[in-house]
Amino acid sequence: MEVETSETTKHQEFVGVDLGINHLATLSTGEIFDGVRSYKKYESKLARMQYLNRHKQKGSNNYRKACVNIARLHQKIANIRKDTLHKITTYISKNHAVIGIEDLNVSGMLANGKLSKAIADMGFYELRRQLEYKTQLYGSKLVIVDRFYPSSKTCSHCGEKKTSLSLSQRVFKCDHCGFECDRDVNAAINLKQEAVRLTVLACGLDSADTFRMKQEEKAGIC
Numbered sequence: 001m002e003v004e005t006s007e008t009t010k011h012q013e014f015v016g017v018d019l020g021i022n023h024l025a026t027l028s029t030g031e032i033f034d035g036v037r038s039y040k041k042y043e044s045k046l047a048r049m050q051y052l053n054r055h056k057q058k059g060s061n062n063y064r065k066a067c068v069n070i071a072r073l074h075q076k077i078a079n080i081r082k083d084t085l086h087k088i089t090t091y092i093s094k095n096h097a098v099i100g101i102e103d104l105n106v107s108g109m110l111a112n113g114k115l116s117k118a119i120a121d122m123g124f125y126e127l128r129r130q131l132e133y134k135t136q137l138y139g140s141k142l143v144i145v146d147r148f149y150p151s152s153k154t155c156s157h158c159g160e161k162k163t164s165l166s167l168s169q170r171v172f173k174c175d176h177c178g179f180e181c182d183r184d185v186n187a188a189i190n191l192k193q194e195a196v197r198l199t200v201l202a203c204g205l206d207s208a209d210t211f212r213m214k215q216e217e218k219a220g221i222c
């Protein structure tokens with residue numbers, strides 16, 4: 001693997017990354033990365049293979065062959081997913097010095113039946129895990145923004161916070177200053193700004209490559 005850590009590759013120092021269902025990752029630069037919904041794509045194929053296998057005699061040659069094919073399909077799905085995530089996380093870690101990302105409550109989201117499949121499929125957790133070690137590898141820094149920080153509801157232009165914002169609203173429109181922006185890009189810009197703020201706060205206190213700022217710690221820093 002090619003490893004570049006020179007400063008020239010970090011074309012924009014700070015970046016915010018918003019993770020979502022619509023697009024896997026939206027950057028504050030406006031770049032969008034779509035996840036390969038690999039499981040969904042092969043789901044019916046897998047289900048059919050598993051169904052057909054139920055009618056085969058256990059231990060028979062046909063049964064064993066089918067088991068191998070099912071395992072192969074599982075592996076294929078896992079590989080596609082991994083490959084997509086690696087491309088995204090390498091790109092982000094190599095091109096930015098400080099990366100702000102929301103601290104997602106993955107287990108909480110998985111309890112929500114409707115979204116759980118899509119979220120699990122997109123691999124938020126894996127993306128975060130890869131960012132954690134790749135930022136160390138490429139000499140950048142990952143800033144985990146508190147998950148209660150209202151990145152979606154806040155106007156990235158004037159800082160005004162909306163009281164409500166439904167998931168169906170794809171465009172963020174500020175009632176205060178009139179700023180209009182793609183919802184995910186607005187959230188990503190806020191995450192970037194929060195990463196800047198937290199980095200300034202933590203400056204000199206924490207030189208670790210990855211650090212986490214909790215709400216209660218913030219108050220006592222300056």
Ligand SMILES: [Zn+2]
Pocket residue numbers: 155156157158159160174175176177178179
């Ligand atoms: Zn505004």
